[in-house]
Amino acid sequence: MGHHTRSESLVVTSHPSRSERDAVSDAADLASPFGKLDGVDHDDLRETAYEIFFTACRSSPGFGGRNALTYCPSDGSGEGGGSGPGSPVKANGVGMALTSRIKRALGLKMLKRSQSRRTSSCGSNPSSPNAHNSNPGSSPGMAFTVPQVRSRRPMTSAEIMRQQMKVTEQSDNRLRKTLMRTLMGRRAETIILPLELLRHLKPSEFNSSHEYHLWQKRLLKILETGLILHPSIPLDKSNTFAMRLREFIRACETKPIDTGKNSESMRTLCNCVVSLSWRSPDGSPTDVCHWADGFPLNVHIYNVLLHSIFDLKDETLVLDEIDELIELMKKTWSTLGINRSMHNLCFTWVLFEQYVSTGQVEVDLLCATLAMMAEVANDAKRADREPIYVKMLASVLTSIKRWIEKRLLDYHGSFNKVTVGLMENLLPLVFSATKILEEDVTGISAAGVERGEERADSTGNRVDHYIRSSLRNAFAKTLENGQVNGMIVEVKEVSEALLKLADETEELAMKEKEIFSPMLKKWHPISAGAAAVTLHTCYGTLLKQYLAGSSSLSNETISILQRAGKLEKVLVQMVVEDSVECEDGGKTIVREMVPYEVDSIILNLLKQWIQQMLKKGRECLQRAKETETWNPKSKTEPYAQSAVELMKYAKDAVEDFFEIQTGISEDLVQDLADGLEHLIRDYTTFVASCGSKQSYIPTLPPLTRCSRDSKFIMLWKKATPCSVGVDGSHQTGSNEGHHPRPSTSRGTQRVYIRLNTLHYLLSQLHSDNARVRPALRILKQNLTLLGAIVTDRAQPLAIKEVMKASFEAYLMVLLAGGSSRIFSRSDHEMIEDDFDSLKRVFCTCGEGLIAEDCRGARGRDGGRSGGFDGSVY
DSSP, X not given: OOXXXXXXXXXXXXXXXXXXXXXXXXXXXXXXXXXXXXXXXXXXXXXXXXXXXXXXXXXXTTTTSTTOOOOOOTTSSSOOTTOOTTSOOEETTEEOOSSOHHHHHHTOOOOOHHHHOOEEETTOOTTSTTTTOOOTTSOXXXXXXXXXXXXXXXXXXXXXXXXXXXXXXXXXXXXXXXXXXXXXXXXXXXXXXXXXXXXXXXXXXXXXXXXXXXXHHHHHHHHHIIIIISOSSOOOTTOHHHHHHHHHHHHTTSSOOOOOTTOHHHHHHHHHHHHHHTOOTTSOOOSSOOSSOSTTHHHHHHHHHHGGGBOSSOTTSBOTTHHHHHHHHGGGHHHHTOOHHHHHHHHHHHHHHHHHHTTSOOHHHHHHHHHHHHHHHHHHTOTTOOHHHHHHHHXXXXXXXXXXXXXXXXXXXXXXXXTHHHHHHHHHHHHHHHHHIIIIISOHHHHHHHTTOOOOOHHHHHHHHHHHHHHHHHHHHHHHHHTXXXXXXXXXXXXXXXXXXXXXXXXXXXXXXXXXXXXXTTTOTTHHHHHHHHHHHHHHHHHHHHHHHOOSOOHHHHHHHHHHHHHHHHHHHHHHHHTTTSTTTTHHHHTTOOOOOHHHHHHHHHHHHHHHHHHHHHHHHHHHHHHOOOOOSBTTBOSOHHHHHHHHHHHHHHHHHHHSSSOOOHHHHHHHHHHHHHHHHHHHHHHHOSOOGGGGSOOOOOOOSSOTTOHHHHHHHHHOTTSOOHHHHHHHHHHHHHSOOOOOOXXXXXXHHHHHHHHHHHHHHTOOOSSSHHHHHHHHHHHHHHHHHSOTTTHHHHHHHHHHHHHHXXXXXXXXXXXXXXXXXXXXXXXXXXXXXXXXXXHHSTTTSSHHHHHHHHHTTTTXXXXXXXXXX
């Protein structure tokens, strides 16, 4: 057997704790590769396995033969004399091996002597000839007055096996009695054991008739399973012996069968069982009977035997007597139809199954499974493989592979910082199982080689698959815990959840980098990079969905994009660091990362936001053109309400724009300003378009120098047949001339409102927001905070530096800006007032720290400076 050296990282002082629920769940996930036997439970298999084992070993020392154990060590230490240290101790069939060849090969540690020394009182062995005799050195009369001294001796293999198989002494005695009395001279493979036991054991040897009936039903069920349900030689459904045996077994469900010598039922049973057992594949005579060598009954029975190597007190440990027990189990091969290849495969399965069922706490069992897998790999390449072995091989390896891969595909949920070392042994195990399945069962790899295809590194590919799958599963669990799904409809909730998810995704990447990547790098050179790419894709997909459903720009959206950009930088850096040693410098894997393009998305969203706001402004302008009546709202507001709406829209647009929490370029500011300017120009043009001055000149009265009968009038009528009647107008004019009254023009009133509206627009465009006072409020808050935190000795210098920067900023506003910012002489008063307000802030702060400078500045020009004075520095 191959020897496997455990990694140093797996040597731990204590086993990691696991909840019983997790252990049960993991064991349930491990599907049996041999299926289930209907109607036969574990206890039935255990008792049958012990009976077959004892029958096969009945001629061995300690099992009731003539060479039964009679040795008792004189010192009671359990160690025989004459043997060198470290060599197996054998005394008349008893081997207390201080070392074990199998344990060395599997990398299993020897138990402590206090654990491994199995002793029994000398003379208490029921198979010993002197078991019920008194001490030869004492007289019968002294038996009750002098205590009998019982020395301790090592247990025989038979006693160990009975103890491990949990067989009662009564059952063991019945079995020994039958074997010694009737079957000692026959080979085990020629004995139909259940039938012989039914023939020779009577109801009187059981505690009750009910116990005897249960015992009978077990033996009959085993016969049915081995001869009818799972025969080693295919059975025709119309076989009369099989049909009669099945009917016989059903009839015995309600009452025991009569096993007397002259019993008709026993003759029927014997006839059916013998006929079915002694069949051969080709009908030729055979010297071996077939009643327990059908698959999977034979494998289930043999696995029960193999499980007896584990210590009952601690089932994660293997007995030191494993070498002797395995050698004895081999004697059952002829009865069960087991060969060495099947033994190696079953032993591999039993070790792995025990590792899982005991809570995955004993790494030695996992290492032993891996060592046995090397033997299985060699057996799988043998040319003389039997079809049933190939079926077993595929089933066992597939079950092991599925169980391991279920954990590896979600190793973030299956392992942690303490148990990550287990993956270092699970990975080679699943690689070995996969390789055997591909090369020796399905022939996938072999077929590829024959076609001349170059074999890929399946190990690295599989690890890459595990990494990506596990990270996707971990991200999905994080997503589920954060409840980022379609059920959330509140924008604020979605934003908070996405921000939290970004933090948890970054934590997940760091966990991968610190815990799993160092170990996975042995099989995958850029394991951390693959993990980072996976997380980048997962979060990017969610970000894309969020942006697709976000119709407008908001601070929440900006925050999410900025956090996504930060996460992307962390993940990209993780890829770069992990791919330093790659031949292409990691370019291949980096290409998998589709950039979030956060800056571009924010820029586009800002442009879209500007266009949407200007669209609303155009709608407001169009409404004004269609519905404005030029009526004042009140005497205090003698201007059009459309102007109020337009200015309110413009103010809101500017305020909302600058409240967006991101860096805004000068170009975007200019785009918004140009758009608003265009809207206001259109509106002022609309306001000013009140017609020409001719519209306000009264209509001239009709001509009065001609009478009604004038030829000129007649000629005029002929020349202008479609003209408005002159008679009425003339008559009206005459009447108005005689009765004059004051004239009121509705159009003139509207002109006044339009003028007021233009003045309102002008006053609003020069708004308490283009001045310095809004900025002073923020400056005062910061100066107050400075005075509260900065030490007294440092305050004067700190405040002067802030003052210097503030005045330089004010000077920049005055002098910079080019043609887009021009001050006129009429702005002098406004500029001077702002300048005084700025100086006043520093004069009143800091409890007079710089008051002297401020007074000097005011005194030089009478308290009101006409411009910027550098003396304030």
